Amino acid sequence: MTDKTYENIKIERDGGVTFLILNRPEKRNAMSPGLHYDVEDALTWLEDDPETKVLVLTGAGEAWCAGQDLKLYFRETSKNPAERKKSNTASHHWRHEILSRFSKPTIAMVNGYCFGGAFTQLCACDFAIAADDAIFGLSEVNWGIIPGGIVSWNLTDMLLPRHALYYAVTGEPFDGKRAVEIGLINASVPKDQLRDKTMELAQKLLNLNPGVVKFTKQAIRSVRHMNAEEARDYLGAKQDSLHRADKEIADKVGMSKFLDEKSYRPGLGPYQRPGS
Ligand code: ACO
Numbered sequence: 284m285t286d287k288t289y290e291n292i293k294i295e296r297d298g299g300v301t302f303l304i305l306n307r308p309e310k311r312n313a314m315s316p317g318l319h320y321d322v323e324d325a326l327t328w329l330e331d332d333p334e335t336k337v338l339v340l341t342g343a344g345e346a347w348c349a350g351q352d353l354k355l356y357f358r359e360t361s362k363n364p365a366e367r368k369k370s371n372t373a374s375h376h377w378r379h380e381i382l383s384r385f386s387k388p389t390i391a392m393v394n395g396y397c398f399g400g401a402f403t404q405l406c407a408c409d410f411a412i413a414a415d416d417a418i419f420g421l422s423e424v425n426w427g428i429i430p431g432g433i434v435s436w437n438l439t440d441m442l443l444p445r446h447a448l449y450y451a452v453t454g455e456p457f458d459g460k461r462a463v464e465i466g467l468i469n470a471s472v473p474k475d476q477l478r479d480k481t482m483e484l485a486q487k488l489l490n491l492n493p494g495v496v497k498f499t500k501q502a503i504r505s506v507r508h509m510n511a512e513e514a515r516d517y518l519g520a521k522q523d524s525l526h527r528a529d530k531e532i533a534d535k536v537g538m539s540k541f542l543d544e545k546s547y548r549p550g551l552g553p554y555q556r557p558g559s
Pocket of ligand 1: 309310311313314345346349350351352353354355396398399400401422423426431
């Protein structure tokens with residue numbers, strides 16, 4: 284089946300890895316209402332697309348995403364409350380609800396500028412790798428607005444409060460290396476190595492049991508806002524649910540290889556799925 288095509292985004296494939304590319308390079312991939320509708324539709328489709336085993340979110344040209352489109356998303360919809368509401372709903376739906384609960388692993392491949400509202404999809408991705416010279420900025424303070432939508436929540440969820448306060452209040456931009464230091468992203472590399480580094484992580488994820496990866500990422504995200512008792516209860520139920528979903532799970536994660544065959548030691552590296 285041929286892939287869907289869109290006006291504001293591109294879909295590219297590399298094995299089981301699907302690249303969703305924001306594609307308004309002339310506007311530094313700023314998020315217009317049309318872009319929100321396109322990504323919302325694409326992610327809904329890719330969630331159930333069997334060929335998509337890992338999702339990479341990136342941008343065409345010099346930018347990853349320059350935040351909300353100040354003209355099309357803010358200024359023009361101020362005269363059209365219905366469109367404002369519709370695009371605001373789509374914006375939150377794909378950037379947080381769909382992406383942070385996506386059933387396959389997600390990687391933000393930050394090739395360049397990442398500003399304002401783009402932090403929501405950055406934090407919603409499970410992993411993030413940037414070019415060393417990518418520029419991050421919470422520029423809202425310069426536009427007379429606060430980091431809204433849920434950006435302020437994203438910041439305090441992902442960063443230590445000192446860093447969240449400093450970068451949100453000052454609006455000071457920072458690069459990929461600094462983003463690693465403050466725990467916003469996993470790694471930064473020279474731009475010409477960005478795709479290889481992303482594919483290296485994607486390959487690592489492809490080798491793992493997809494059911495366990497899915498339940499683990501859901502568990503990590505969910506327990507973060509629970510107390511210990513709630514987490515214990517939730518994780519017990521989640522583990523039962525994982526076993527019901529996949530009765531062979533113990534073998535697939537290598538337990539019999541460790542206990543019976545003695546051919547594998549988890550402390551020395553992740554289990555390689557047969558055939559991977
Ligand atoms: N909204 C609307 N248009 C934008 C945005 C944006 N967020 N970002 C860039 N553009 C447009 C520019 O207006 C320009 O359009 P034009 O060619 O019609 O004049 C085009 O994209 C290219 O932008 P330049 O500024 O010329 O590109 P440059 O590479 O020099 O700089 C940069 C890129 C640093 C990203 C700069 O455009 C910028 O500072 N953008 C604003 C980023 C921002 O503050 N985003 C947060 C928005 S608020 C929010 O998300 C809640």
